[in-house]
Every structure is written in structure tokens, then in C-alpha cells.
Amino acid sequence: MMSNGGVRFWQPAPQSGNELACARLEVGRDRPHVHEDWQFAVAESPAKLSVGAFRRYTAQATDLTVVPPYDVHAEGGGGPSPNWRVLYVAPALVSRVYRGILGSSGAEAPRFNGLVLVAPAAAAELSALLRDSEAGKIEGSAFLALALRWLQGLLRCHAVEMFAPAGRPAIERARAYLLERPTQSVSLSEVGAVAGVTVSHLVRSFSRAVGLPPKSYHAQVRLARAGRLLAQGMPAASVAYECGFSDQCHLSRRFKESYGVTPGVFQSQYRAQPSAAEPDSNAA
Numbered sequence: 001m002m003s004n005g006g007v008r009f010w011q012p013a014p015q016s017g018n019e020l021a022c023a024r025l026e027v028g029r030d031r032p033h034v035h036e037d038w039q040f041a042v043a044e045s046p047a048k049l050s051v052g053a054f055r056r057y058t059a060q061a062t063d064l065t066v067v068p069p070y071d072v073h074a075e076g077g078g079g080p081s082p083n084w085r086v087l088y089v090a091p092a093l094v095s096r097v098y099r100g101i102l103g104s105s106g107a108e109a110p111r112f113n114g115l116v117l118v119a120p121a122a123a124a125e126l127s128a129l130l131r132d133s134e135a136g137k138i139e140g141s142a143f144l145a146l147a148l149r150w151l152q153g154l155l156r157c158h159a160v161e162m163f164a165p166a167g168r169p170a171i172e173r174a175r176a177y178l179l180e181r182p183t184q185s186v187s188l189s190e191v192g193a194v195a196g197v198t199v200s201h202l203v204r205s206f207s208r209a210v211g212l213p214p215k216s217y218h219a220q221v222r223l224a225r226a227g228r229l230l231a232q233g234m235p236a237a238s239v240a241y242e243c244g245f246s247d248q249c250h251l252s253r254r255f256k257e258s259y260g261v262t263p264g265v266f267q268s269q270y271r272a273q274p275s276a277a278e279p280d281s282n283a284a
Contacts (some may be wrong), residue, residue: 007260009269012145013140016094020147020229021132021270025260026083030074032212033258034220036130036228037143039067040154041075042127044083046077051115052211062120064154066112070179070221072211072232085130087167089151089215097151110159120201131263168197171209174202183243184212188217223258226251236263 006026013020021037030050042064049065050055059065067073069091075084091109096109111133121175129146132138139144143259174195178186191214207213212220222243229239240251259266 006229008134009261009266010134010272011270012138013144016093017141018228019093019232020144021088022133023086023088024083024134025075025086027075030076031258032072032074032220034070034072034217034224035067035088036069036224037090038069038094039073039086039088040126041065041067041084041086042123043126044085047115049072049084050076053208055115056179057116059116062118062123064117064119064123066117066124066158067117068109072220083096085127086250087126087130087147089147090256091132092153093157094112094208097148098155101152101159103115110155112158113160116157116198119154119158120190122150122157125150130208153169168205168209170197170202171206174206174214175210178214178221181218181223182221185244187213218256221253226255226263227259230263230267233267233271236267239263 008024008026010020010022011020012022025263027047030048032050042061044061045058046061049059049067051057051067051071053072057065095109098108122188129138129143129150133143174191177191177194188199188202192202195202197205201211206217210217222245226239226243226245229242231234234242236251237248240246240248243251245251245254252264255266256262261269
């Protein structure tokens with residue numbers, strides 16, 4: 001989500017709580033970031049998706065991109081400022097739908113057969129659903145029903161196996177330690193001790209495996225939690241304190257760098273009801 005293009009967030013179905021959210025992104029330049037939610041997105045023209053340190057993909061308008069929670073990624077432009085339309089789905093909701101499909105109480109999160117899925121029908125259906133929601137053409141309960149049906153179809157066609165941690169024990173221990181502390185300050189030495197490696201080895205290995213150094217990744221985890229708290233209506237000053245930022249200005253600067261809008265604009269967009277009025281592309 002970029003700082004020099006138009007960005008709009010909204011809540012499509014208030015009755016779902018914060019388990020669903022939508023966005024339209026006009027990409028200018030990409031900056032790596034993370035979300036607490038699953039991200040399902042469609043680019044309206046050929047665009048770029050970067051995931052982690054080395055994975056770079058081209059997404060066509062007929063493709064559907066899938067980014068798991070907390071994966072470092074950036075949406076880029078393959079042409080003149082393409083629009084991305086995005087659906088964010090809470091991990092708990094994805095897991096409930098997945099368990100319903102498998103009929104097993106032991107099911108956890110799915111794994112998809114790629115981060116860029118050649119799925120023209122699913123991409124077109126999601127794009128139309130997000131367009132109608134942004135324009136205020138579909139009310140919340142209908143959106144929720146259609147989004148759940150869409151997610152069920154996607155999981156049936158493209159979920160291939162249960163999620164299992166990658167075979168990098170030290171990195172996984174470090175990542176889990178950071179994810180478990182989204183509002184706390186941590187030092188590299190304590191993360192290295194948890195991982196069982198030296199700090200220099202931790203920084204090199206973590207950066208290659210995850211896409212950001214540990215401290216930068218943890219900052220993104222804290223920003224993702226800040227977004228969750230802002231969506232729940234917590235005042236920005238309280239969010240800054242809760243998530244370990246020095247003050248509200250610090251949070252505002254970092255939040256806009258990663259997500260393209262300030263916390264205040266994010267909250268006003270998110271809490272507003274979608275309407276047919278064209279959003280102000282300079283709001284970010």
C-alpha cells in the first residue's frame with residue numbers, strides 16, 4: 001500500500017466485526033509491509049507482487065493473488081498506476097470455512113497452490129464484489145454471504161494441504177517470538193537467544209528467509225496490530241502507546257509509509273459507509 005497514490009479502505013459488512021475488510025490501492029511505489037489477515041487481491045492491469053526477499057511475480061488482470069498473514073509483501077505497478085482491489089479476511093474466518101469444507105475439527109490454516117493463481121472466474125467475481133461494495137451497491141449481510149461463498153469456492157479449488165512451518169527451526173522460533181509480541185519492545189539479543197543463534201547470523205538468515213531484518217519485521221508486526229486496533233475504534237494516541245511507538249506522530253509517519261494513509265484517514269475511511277461518491281485520491 002503506497003504513499004503516493006490513492007488508497008481507500010472500508011468495512012464491507014459491519015456485522016462481521018473486523019473479520020472482513022476491503023481496499024482499493026492505486027500503486028505508486030512499493031514498500032514491504034505485513035497484515036494480520038489473509039490478503040486476496042486482483043490487479044486491474046498487469047502488476048507486480050513481491051513476497052519475501054526474493055519472490056517476484058507478475059499478476060495479470062485475470063489472476064488472483066494470495067498473501068498469507070504476516071508474510072512480507074509489496075504491491076507494485078507493472079504499468080501506469082494499476083488499481084489493486086483487495087479483500088482482507090481474518091485467519092479465524094478462513095480457518096472456520098476451511099474446517100467446514102474438510103469436515104474436520106483438527107483443520108488449521110490452508111495452504112494454496114501458489115501465490116498468484118490463474119483463476120479468471122474467481123478473480124472476476126471478487127473484483128465485481130469489491131466494486132459493488134465500494135460503490136454502495138451491496139449491503140453488509142449480502143456482501144458477507146457472497147464473500148463466504150466465494151471463499152468456500154476458492155478453498156475447494158485451490159487449497160492443497162494443511163499449513164506447516166517451513167524447515168528453518170531457528171528462523172521460525174525467532175518469527176514466532178516476534179509475532180507473539182506485537183505490542184512489546186524486543187532486542188536482537190533476546191531474539192537471537194530464543195532462536196539459538198548469534199545476532200549476526202540471525203539478521204542475515206532472517207532477512208533472507210522472511211524479507212526484512214528482525215527489527216524491521218517486528219516494526220511491521222506492530223504496525224499491523226496498530227491497524228487492527230484502529231479498525232476497532234481505539235484512538236490513535238492510545239494505539240501509539242499500546243503498540244510501542246514513541247508518540248502519535250511517530251505512529252502516523254510509520255503507518256502512512258507502509259499503508260499509504262495516516263491513522264486518522266484510515267479510521268475515517270474504515271468507519272464510513274461505502275457510497276457511490278468517488279473517493280478523494282489525495283486523501284493519502
